[in-house]
Amino acid sequence: MASKYKGKSAANRPDNTRAAGPETSTSQSRMDLVSNALFAPFTHKKKNSSRILTDLAPVIMTPRMMNAAATVSSRSRGSLGGSAPGGSRLDFATLGRAPMRLTLGNRRITSRDLQIVEATDELLDADIPEAEGVASDVSLFRGFNATIPSSEKNRTRRKQMRNVETPRIGLKKLGMSARGMMMEDEEERSVASEDDVVVVTRPDERGKRKGKRRGRESLSAAKALGKDELSRQTQEILLDKENLHVRRSLINSEITEIINKIKALDSIRDGLEQDLLKLQEDELELDDELEGVRERMEFEEGAFRQNDKSKPAPSSYIAPSRRRKGPVFLPSEHDDLPPGVAFMTLESHITPITALDFSEPYGTLVSASQDDSQPRLWDLMTGSAIGRLRGHRGAVKCIQVEDNLCLTGADDGTVRLWDLQLVDDDDWDRDGLTDVAEEVEGTAYDGELVEKPNGIRSSEPSEAGTDHTGPCIRSFEGHSKAVTALYFEDECLVTGASDKTLRQWDLATGQCVMTMDILWAISHPQPTIPGNSLPNHFFPGAAASAGHFAVPTPPYADGSWEMYQDFVGGVQFWGYGLVSGSGDGAVRMWDMRTGQAHRTLMGHTGPVTCLQFDEMHIASGSLDKSIRIWDVRTGGTFETLKYDHAVTALQFDTRKIIAATGENGVKIYNRTSMQHSSLHTNGHTQPVERLRYMDRYLISGGRDAALKIWTL
């Protein structure tokens, strides 16, 4: 009855198989588990059975016979997936497999079985490329035969053949005592023959024996191997050599694989290091942002407090924006701009740009060009010119804009302070001829556009006396030669001029507070600083003390050059500390309380053309085609960046240095990754002369008289 039951369920099983369909292996396993449970008393592990047999008759159960016994059962057992993925074919094979599985015992279905089965399908789909490289030279099977332990057995066999039976020499004792170990009482056997006694052949003994001229026969003579054996050995040796060859090629291929892996890992590591650098950069940016936000917090608190008092805000109420590092407010569309492309070009000038500055991104830009005494005003939101600053009698060489205040220094030796809000829209060209009798409105603006009531339009600038009307609020006179560098903050202004002096002015009163003579500083160098014992004339063309200062610039990228005559290339101050860069190639640090230069930083071999410092570094660019970064505290040089042409303008922050280096592209140096890059898409067609940036908004002016605006 039991068998009938088995038969019935076996017949049912294939039906289940058919019904199960796709969910093959799992359903089968459930069935198997159930059948296992039912037939547990009848089944026993195959392992047990063959182990029992092995124990009983180890001699009989050679591997061969064990295999034979096992394969019968295993083959006839069939597997889970075997029947199932074959589809729902109810055929005799399936049927035949079933009872055997039940009767001959069933292993627990392990996850391994399932794994194999499930993997089959995906493997069959995998691509099979042509074997190449080592795979075609050495098949796996060959490698197997070459590397399994039994490949050594021929060699060991040959060695054993060469073993010669000799009387006991006691080598083991020798070895043990050579290693310094005590022999256990293995050598209890008494020394029977004299050979046991021989330990180390001492020279005198050998000499004795030589005399006898008998000698011992060599070991190899004692044994005869026979021709068959020897030929067999030659064959085996040849085979072993082949095996060696196989193993060698295997190892070589492994080595190349490892080399490739190492390369891949190395490149991954490089990528990660780059990421680390980027993170560092981001951190610096965040630090700056934090500072900016804090400043803004203070400002807003102050502003709102003032609003309660409802008095007109004074013109310079914001913390000096030149030192503001944090993010600025930009229109939201700014983010859409592609970086590194000049998205706006302002063209109106006809000569190379000599100075530019702007109040804020998308605010007001003031720019001046060579031989032009009237800097132009631009509205950066629309990109159109909105006016000019008329008043100077010489070309404007330096400009600084802070909100609505603008200071310009010109060739006529004067510095003028302008209120940009008072500049009216001026759409009349210098050469414009339209005589329009325009009513003079509220405030007379005769400092600006001169409009005589009789209709004749005169473009002559008014006299310097009209300081209090019109945009020019104040004029600072005192320098005898062109003012080439200026810097102002709050109420204090410092200017540098070609008369080789620096003057400090009070903005409110217009008076010169102090004059610092560079020539004097050159001829009276501070002796205390080590390394300051170099002569004052750092480079042949200096002629610093000899009157007119003029140095030929090295050629720009387009080959042009000119005479550089600005003795003071750049000034900046903070608190009482002033830094100036001058035509003798020296960067001087002054104390504005005493008016003395307390430190001179030497290193440049050409006139310094531009300068900036922050709490940690001073950056100076010069005609010697280099930018030097100095440490503010010690005066040592941190870095020297070399370029191909003279550096004419620079600006830096913790993360980057942007410089105009006599090429058409604006050069950017990333300080964290130490990479150079250049902005040239839709850029200038002639070398860049001046630049200024705030956060991600950069304006550059070049010798092509164009002003280009970039997103960083």
Added chain:
Amino acid sequence: MPTELPYAADAEISLTYDELEVLRLQYEKELAQSHVTVQTKFNYAWGLVKSPMRDHQVEGVRLLQDIYRTEPTRRRECLYYLALGHYKMGNFTDARSFNDLLLSREPTNLQAQSLASLIDKGVAREGYVGMALAGGVAALGTLLVAGLIRRATRK
């Protein structure tokens, strides 16, 4: 290019326990170094497949599948070994699919052809067993039915 493969009979000859042990140790040593060479893996897998124990064979096939997955250059040989492994375990359908794939790539391979015939023979044998079983069940069934009918008619 003809692949060098062992005949199926070679799979029946298993290694000694010691040899297998050596292979296993070699494999695990390389595993500990986290760089297992293909040859070591194959050696161990092939030794396992040759063994009579079903667990070993399963493990061997699993390792061969790993090799198949990770080494595209070795895939053609692995097809044969996988077919052989499945054949030993009795998964004739899997064995046949692998072997057929190999034969489609290399129709002239003698070992693959012999394995194909072996698989056919195995399937046929199971078929006979099944036929016998079906016949037996049918016979039993008829006996039962006859007995019932007789009982019924007798009553």
